[in-house]
Amino acid sequence: MSAINTDLYELTMAAGYFCARKTDEVATFELSVRRLPKNRNFLVAAGLEQAVEFLLNFKFLPQEIDYLRSLAQFKNTPPEFFDFLAALRFTGDVFAVPEGTPVFANEPLAIIRAPLVEAQIVETYLLSTFAFQTSIASKAARCLIAAEGRSIVEFGSRRAHSPAAGVLAARAAYLAGCAGTSNTEAGMRFDIPVFGTAAHSWTMAFPTEEESFRTLQRLLGESTVFLLDTYDTMEGARLAARLGPPVWGVRLDSGDLGALSREVRRILDSAGLRDAKIFASNDLNEDRLAELVRSGAPIDAFGVGTELATSADAPSVSAVYKLVELKRGTALQYTAKFSDEKSTLPGAKQIYRYPDCDMIALYSECNSDFKGQPLLRPIIAHGDLLEPLPPLEKSRSTAMSAVAALPEEIHSLERTITYPVEISTRLLNLAESLRAEVQALSS
Amino acid sequence: MSAINTDLYELTMAAGYFCARKTDEVATFELSVRRLPKNRNFLVAAGLEQAVEFLLNFKFLPQEIDYLRSLAQFKNTPPEFFDFLAALRFTGDVFAVPEGTPVFANEPLAIIRAPLVEAQIVETYLLSTFAFQTSIASKAARCLIAAEGRSIVEFGSRRAHSPAAGVLAARAAYLAGCAGTSNTEAGMRFDIPVFGTAAHSWTMAFPTEEESFRTLQRLLGESTVFLLDTYDTMEGARLAARLGPPVWGVRLDSGDLGALSREVRRILDSAGLRDAKIFASNDLNEDRLAELVRSGAPIDAFGVGTELATSADAPSVSAVYKLVELKRGTALQYTAKFSDEKSTLPGAKQIYRYPDCDMIALYSECNSDFKGQPLLRPIIAHGDLLEPLPPLEKSRSTAMSAVAALPEEIHSLERTITYPVEISTRLLNLAESLRAEVQALSS
Numbered sequence: 001m002s003a004i005n006t007d008l009y010e011l012t013m014a015a016g017y018f019c020a021r022k023t024d025e026v027a028t029f030e031l032s033v034r035r036l037p038k039n040r041n042f043l044v045a046a047g048l049e050q051a052v053e054f055l056l057n058f059k060f061l062p063q064e065i066d067y068l069r070s071l072a073q074f075k076n077t078p079p080e081f082f083d084f085l086a087a088l089r090f091t092g093d094v095f096a097v098p099e100g101t102p103v104f105a106n107e108p109l110a111i112i113r114a115p116l117v118e119a120q121i122v123e124t125y126l127l128s129t130f131a132f133q134t135s136i137a138s139k140a141a142r143c144l145i146a147a148e149g150r151s152i153v154e155f156g157s158r159r160a161h162s163p164a165a166g167v168l169a170a171r172a173a174y175l176a177g178c179a180g181t182s183n184t185e186a187g188m189r190f191d192i193p194v195f196g197t198a199a200h201s202w203t204m205a206f207p208t209e210e211e212s213f214r215t216l217q218r219l220l221g222e223s224t225v226f227l228l229d230t231y232d233t234m235e236g237a238r239l240a241a242r243l244g245p246p247v248w249g250v251r252l253d254s255g256d257l258g259a260l261s262r263e264v265r266r267i268l269d270s271a272g273l274r275d276a277k278i279f280a281s282n283d284l285n286e287d288r289l290a291e292l293v294r295s296g297a298p299i300d301a302f303g304v305g306t307e308l309a310t311s312a313d314a315p316s317v318s319a320v321y322k323l324v325e326l327k328r329g330t331a332l333q334y335t336a337k338f339s340d341e342k343s344t345l346p347g348a349k350q351i352y353r354y355p356d357c358d359m360i361a362l363y364s365e366c367n368s369d370f371k372g373q374p375l376l377r378p379i380i381a382h383g384d385l386l387e388p389l390p391p392l393e394k395s396r397s398t399a400m401s402a403v404a405a406l407p408e409e410i411h412s413l414e415r416t417i418t419y420p421v422e423i424s425t426r427l428l429n430l431a432e433s434l435r436a437e438v439q440a441l442s443s
Numbered sequence: 444m445s446a447i448n449t450d451l452y453e454l455t456m457a458a459g460y461f462c463a464r465k466t467d468e469v470a471t472f473e474l475s476v477r478r479l480p481k482n483r484n485f486l487v488a489a490g491l492e493q494a495v496e497f498l499l500n501f502k503f504l505p506q507e508i509d510y511l512r513s514l515a516q517f518k519n520t521p522p523e524f525f526d527f528l529a530a531l532r533f534t535g536d537v538f539a540v541p542e543g544t545p546v547f548a549n550e551p552l553a554i555i556r557a558p559l560v561e562a563q564i565v566e567t568y569l570l571s572t573f574a575f576q577t578s579i580a581s582k583a584a585r586c587l588i589a590a591e592g593r594s595i596v597e598f599g600s601r602r603a604h605s606p607a608a609g610v611l612a613a614r615a616a617y618l619a620g621c622a623g624t625s626n627t628e629a630g631m632r633f634d635i636p637v638f639g640t641a642a643h644s645w646t647m648a649f650p651t652e653e654e655s656f657r658t659l660q661r662l663l664g665e666s667t668v669f670l671l672d673t674y675d676t677m678e679g680a681r682l683a684a685r686l687g688p689p690v691w692g693v694r695l696d697s698g699d700l701g702a703l704s705r706e707v708r709r710i711l712d713s714a715g716l717r718d719a720k721i722f723a724s725n726d727l728n729e730d731r732l733a734e735l736v737r738s739g740a741p742i743d744a745f746g747v748g749t750e751l752a753t754s755a756d757a758p759s760v761s762a763v764y765k766l767v768e769l770k771r772g773t774a775l776q777y778t779a780k781f782s783d784e785k786s787t788l789p790g791a792k793q794i795y796r797y798p799d800c801d802m803i804a805l806y807s808e809c810n811s812d813f814k815g816q817p818l819l820r821p822i823i824a825h826g827d828l829l830e831p832l833p834p835l836e837k838s839r840s841t842a843m844s845a846v847a848a849l850p851e852e853i854h855s856l857e858r859t860i861t862y863p864v865e866i867s868t869r870l871l872n873l874a875e876s877l878r879a880e881v882q883a884l885s886s
Contacts, residue, residue: 002628004627004628004631005600005606005609005610005626005627005628006600006626006627006628007598007600007601007625007626007627007639008625008626008627008630008637008638008639009625009639009640009641009642010639010642011627011639012639012640012641012662012663013641013642013644013645015662016641016645016658016659016662017648019658019661019662020649020658022648025648027644027648029644054606063631064631067627067630067631068627071630071637072666073637073639073640073663073666076661076662076663076664077662116648120642120644123601124600124601124606124609124626125606127601127602128600128601128602128603128604128605128606128608128609129605129606131601131602132603132604132605132608135604155450157448157449157450157567157571158450158566158567158570158571158574158762158764159570159571159574159759159760159762160571160575160604161571161575161578161603161604161605161608161611161612161753161758162571162572162575162604162605162607162608162611163448163497163567163568163571163572164605164607164608165571165575165604165605165607165608166448166567166571167448168604168605169604182450182451182452183448183449183450183451183567184447184448184449184450184451184454184511185445185447185448185449187451187510187514188447188506188507188510194451194514194516195451196450196451196452196453196454196455196516197452197455197516198452198455198456198459199452199453199456199563199566200765200766200780200785201456201470201472201563201765201766201778202456202459204766204769204778204779204780205460205465205468205470205559205766205769205778206463208884215459215462215463216459218462218519219455219458219459219462219519219520220455220516220519221519223515223516229785230780231780231781231881232781253785254785306759306761310604310758310759311758312758312759315604315753315754315755315758316602316749316753316755317602318749319601319602321601322643322644323643323644323647323648326647326648335644335647335648336647337643337647337673337674338674338675342643342672342696342697438674
């Protein structure tokens with residue numbers, strides 16, 4: 001987690017700003033998602049904690065400075081720039097929506113106001129941090145809607161995009177309301193409940209399935225989960241029924257989970273194991289969860305892996321980090337892009353949340369004009385954290401209640417519904433006058 | 444990068460093996476991809492270097508042991524297990540195909556032979572390490588096929604699944620043949636060429652586009668790339684033409700890249716800037732690259748970001764880690780799974796590569812029976828690296844020439860072609876006799 005984790009152009013621009021004596025200018029950047037991906041009517045904001053950790057510890061190590069010095073791109077750069085870089089810390093302000101807040105297209109998840117060079121260099125790290133965790137939390141929210149109250153455990157570390165991504169995916173999934181994760185490091189670092197008992201290789205490591213089941217039961221007692229499908233699922237179920245308690249339940253990990261869960265339920269019930277639960281996994285996603293729940297399959301909890309930890313149907317969001325204001329001395333300049341598909345709105349903003357719509361307004365507009373709840377809150381001022389971030393548990397409650405409070409149709413897993421997000425008149429007017437100004441300048 | 448980065452069930456199984464006095468048994472696990480994802484006729488193996496680094500440094504830290512002790516799942520576990528865990532290192536053997544080697548479904552990328560507990564605990568980390576980098580290298584190979592010799596720079600850090608994933612995505616893309624990356628940390632850590640000049644925010648940070656272009660040119664000289672589309676692409680191109688050399692070229696980052704590149708080329712040529720190159724980016728993938736190349740768009744190099752760094756059309760591969768052998772004292776037991784869609788073949792294997800097909804055979808089959816090139820090589824023996832891994836540059840050459848040597852039809856970006864991978868008769872016979880044995884036992 002170092003400042004060098006950034007795109008090179010952030011650093012060539014930094015050198016350019018240094019040479020152009022623009023290091024005193026204060027830039028305001030806004031981090032938002034340009035368009036919601038397919039299959040997403042809302043996103044769940046996540047990643048702020050890791051972003052804050054990065055900003056509070058932002059600095060270049062000596063060997064990183066040496067590396068930069070060696071690059072062809074910096075051959076015309078004066079040596080003072082590297083001293084400047086070595087001393088650089090993040091001294092700016094951050095405003096952000098609390099983790100767990102549902103957000104929509106073009107709503108700033110975070111606003112960074114800092115000396116131009118600082119604000120620019122942190123772009124890459126902040127984008128991937130917010131975008132990834134927000135993707136996973138949003139996917140988890142869909143899975144939870146589909147599960148209709150049944151528990152979901154995040155199971156996808158092995159398919160996550162690197163071991164580090166697996167830990168963060170577990171965090172984001174829990175934040176959105178999952179019951180826990182299989183990832184032990186995530187459990188330790190973020191105090192998330194961890195789950196796991198045995199794999200197929202466990203069964204295969206014993207001469208007989210029965211010996212493997214008995215050994216597991218001796219070790220785990222009431223936490224025992226018999227994995228039924230190493231050889232033959234129904235044989236596995238009959239063996240579990242014969243062994244009886246103590247047992248939490250059984251796990252199905254292949255085949256027709258709906259049909260198998262019914263047969264297994266019958267076998268367990270016939271043996272008097274009415275309290276034994278059925279846990280199901282195997283390439284699940286929100287569509288398959290909804291299908292199983294609708295069909296009344298007697299499954300008590302789900303393990304969702306690959307599809308959740310990679311947000312497989314929408315593995316990225318179009319997160320962008322756009323310059324919206326630039327302050328030179330006392331002169332404030334609003335900035336925006338006006339090219340066709342990538343235009344942006346100028347000025348630092350606030351989001352006001354009303355019961356049935358959001359309003360994006362300029363941060364400078366008087367709060368009392370808007371009765372909605374302002375979502376962006378000050379997090380870091382002059383490089384210092386203003387108050388501790390809420391514990392993950394609290395953000396999880398925020399997420400679960402805020403998602404539940406969204407209009408029912410926004411919960412739809414199949415239909416694309418656009419939540420109404422309005423733009424304030426002053427913001428629209430500012431954008432128009434700025435566009436006219438830029439066109440006048442360039443013609 | 445610690446041993447705790449694993450699924451909890453690896454650790455409950457470890458406790459179980461410890462209690463069942465199975466810590467002396469030696470397990471052989473095989474890491475392979477069960478099915479090729481859609482749009483992939485081949486994969487490019489990647490991730491071995493990071494896997495080896497993990498195994499050579501494998502250990503639990505004291506605070507991790509304390510955390511495990513606190514978990515409900517370990518309440519019946521004898522305290523000696525935690526001492527055992529604290530002293531645990533990876534003492535096994537690893538065989539793997541060299542990075543950059545094309546592989547197909549069910550071909551082992553790596554074989555891990557180690558005391559059961561060690562081999563089990565490293566599963567999660569190894570899977571996500573091999574699977575992720577293999578996904579990205581394979582996606583990069585497709586993009587390079589589409590680019591028909593034009594350079595591709597990996598540009599996707601901001602959309603990668605966490606800052607750490609961005610660094611590894613850059614590595615995997617370079618390994619497959621990309622010209623470099625925008626990710627500075629990847630450049631430093633892996634000695635990969637890095638690229639980058641300026642973003643839209645650079646243009647916006649100056650009172651006029653002209654001032655921003657001139658300042659960039661003073662700094663970067665012949666490395667200058669003018670980003671044309673902050674306000675109006677054609678205005679930007681005319682400005683670039685007016686400024687003239689020194690310049691590397693221009694970048695287009697929005698709009699109809701084919702049409703714009705033609706117009707921009709004309710403007711540059713009219714100004715005598717025939718050597719100025721056109722670089723294009725903006726949500727590119729192999730399909731759009733192929734389209735642009737086919738249409739004859741005068742684009743010299745591409746930046747491919749989000750789609751490459753997330754392997755967007757196939758964001759995961761079905762990587763699995765399966766127990767294939769278990770040795771108790773001198774008794775060798777072959778193992779396999781026989782449930783419907785998840786069956787596996789028993790025994791440690793070797794892959795023999797022939798000019799027009801591969802053959803998967805038992806590792807124990809005499810090499811001289813097979814004239815093909817054996818792909819799996821010994822990497823770690825008894826916990827020690829046998830010889831330094833090849834430098835990334837070398838693996839990159841391996842990848843580029845091996846992919847080029849695949850039959851032309853396997854390069855198809857649209858058609859699904861299954862490369863012929865045969866199974867040796869002895870391996871098939873072993874699987875059949877094991878299946879019969881397991882069925883006899885369970886009935």
